Amino acid sequence: MSEFTVITESLVDVLISSNITSFTSEKRFDKSLTVGDLKLKLELITGGSAGNMKITVHDKDNKVVCDLDNDAALLGSYHIDNGSRLHVEDNSRIAGEFENVAAVDKFELTKDEYAKKTGTVQDYLKKNKLGKYNAEEMEALAKAKEEQEKEEENMISTKGIAIGARCQVSVTGLNKRGTVRYVGKTDFQPGWWVGIQYDEPVGKNDGSVKGKRYFECAMKYGGFVRPNTVDIGDYPEEVLDLSDGEM
Template identity: 30%
Template sequence: MVKLLVDSDLCSVVKDIPQDASMAFLCDRIYPLTGIAPEDMQLTIEDQQGKILKSVKPLTAINSFPLKEYSGVSRIVVVDTNASSMANQLRQSDADVDAFTLSEADYAQRNDSVMAWKARNKLGRFDPEYQQRLNADRAVQESKLRSLQVGERCSVQSSDQPERRGWLRFVGKVPEISATEVWCGVQFDEPAGRNDGSFKGVVYFGPVGPNYGGFVKPSNVTTGPNFVPLEADFEWDDQEV
């Protein structure tokens, strides 16, 4: 199973989707969440770092298997291409409400708003399972942060790559990736990353050599003097951002 964040104008919800799901199956799961019919969907498939892996109209690739074809799929952005669809009408209704600059209290009382629609369908922040997973992940990340020391040797281990080692150079928020999450900036011993210590033009550490830097979740990092450089006896894949 893959934990997939489904984002549209009307929802932002995490769902467990089988990794071998076809595009047809994926559209069938996305439709009740977004209110967007498969024939109106434009999908942008992204990895954990926000890198766009593919942008596609589902009906042109209905027999494909996007979660298997691209490693690290984490988010799918769904755009409604039908201006007269129900989902677009709901979105326009929400924009009209904003134009009248209602107070938050008055807006929360409306039954025809996007907020009310999300609440009825338990989507986004109204989904108790999503909030529980979000809180649990935050607790894990915060707990791990207390054991990390910037400037120390480190080991980075994740489920989809071999162990990588280097130096922990940065701990903090990277707004270009997420406004709320904390990331670890690592200077790798080998070109095992996807940047030089910067992200979207902002330098967070270094700069180091091309592909010698990377930003990873704290839960994947362990620091300590025992993490000496590994022998470079394997090739790195191209999935880290």
Template identity: 30%
Template sequence: MNEMPAMRAYVTAGDATRYDHQAEGSLRLDVTHSNLNQSFHDLLFDADVPISSVKLKLNRHCGTPPDCMELYLRRGNQMDTVFLYDDSKSLRQYGAQNGMEIHIKDIDPYSLSKGGGLEDVSLVEKYMISEEDYDKLENTVRKQVQAQKAKKQKEKEESGEAAREAIALEELNKLLEEVKVTFLIGARCEVQPGSRRGEVAYVGIPKKQSVVRVGVRLDEPQGSNNGEINGTRYFECPPGYGCFVLHTNVTVGDFPPTDPFASDDEF
């Protein structure tokens, strides 16, 4: 069974009615050009305007000056072609009907469209610049791409740094809670170096520091401060009786105040 007639009937089913709602006195024509591969489908024309007006309209589509146009009306095939030589006549007078084709012959010997001049981009002279000179230019696409990459890399690094800082802070707070369990405020202790005795007066993370400190109120003036660091007071004690040390340098236990008059010598 030959399916081609059925296929053709399906594809062209709307052809008989495609112009039913078209305005009276108008024509829909296809347009081709001698120098262009591009064609224009179903352009709308007034059937009664002179060919000179038709040329003006076609000029807006293809760029060919009206006085450099020769127009031909093709009525079904290239063999049935009419030369529209009289600019005063209308398309209707030349027998134009919907679906026919107007062919534009560009007779300008210097036409820009000649030889693919308006369509073949390979004919266009391209601007060339060396890599060195291009890199000297500001606001180029390359520099914008490089800036975007640098921004993303910085954001990635900052994000990684923030994540590391968050982890470090979490670990520091965890250590602080563990130290607070062992080093209770008021507990007797001994501080190294020097086996200095006193009592725990503070456990925490001082301002502008990122380490857990144990503040000790010493029994004797063997310290370096009065319970204050960088203008912030953390506990009360006389000058020279306070110190802030790492918890690893402090031992909590039975460390009574040292009696300076006690002696193991027997008389």
């Protein structure tokens, strides 16, 4: 029998380690591969060079079994079992050189460079005049926003919404009473908003949103609503009857 003949199962599952990388991978190889062909595959796994590789076979107890020292020999002609470890040594490489991402030059484009490239999302939007690259659409959106803000401003004036006024807020079918503490625009959303200090802890904040304070009140007593949900009038604070009916 030739020393290059495959003498066991056709496939073998092995672990791959190297002096180049810190990780170990598990791979399956055909035992009919020559050692030379195996080295070419190990180039992709370890980053080593096939011409400089020295491959040592270790058993499951980490004992050295043999060296794959003949590029023309078949992998199956060596004593390699499932679970064996092939350790690759390539002294022409620096340990960890492929794992140090800090050493890799980053590819970055400036906004101008990106704008000049074709085949990008931005290029597609420009060519098809979509989104912000559709002048008519953007103009219509801006006009609609301006008209909505004017409508809200007029509503505030018409309803008499002013700081200190008593009010009732109708949101999602619930009526909540309180006092107006803020009227105007905000940083958290466009348009006009009314800040309410509720009589009960039915709000969402303490008069501040995203770190900016618009008025002062206890936590959960504050909230911001659109003008169309606010009605101004004689809304006295409701007193909850907690008695059990006994005298």
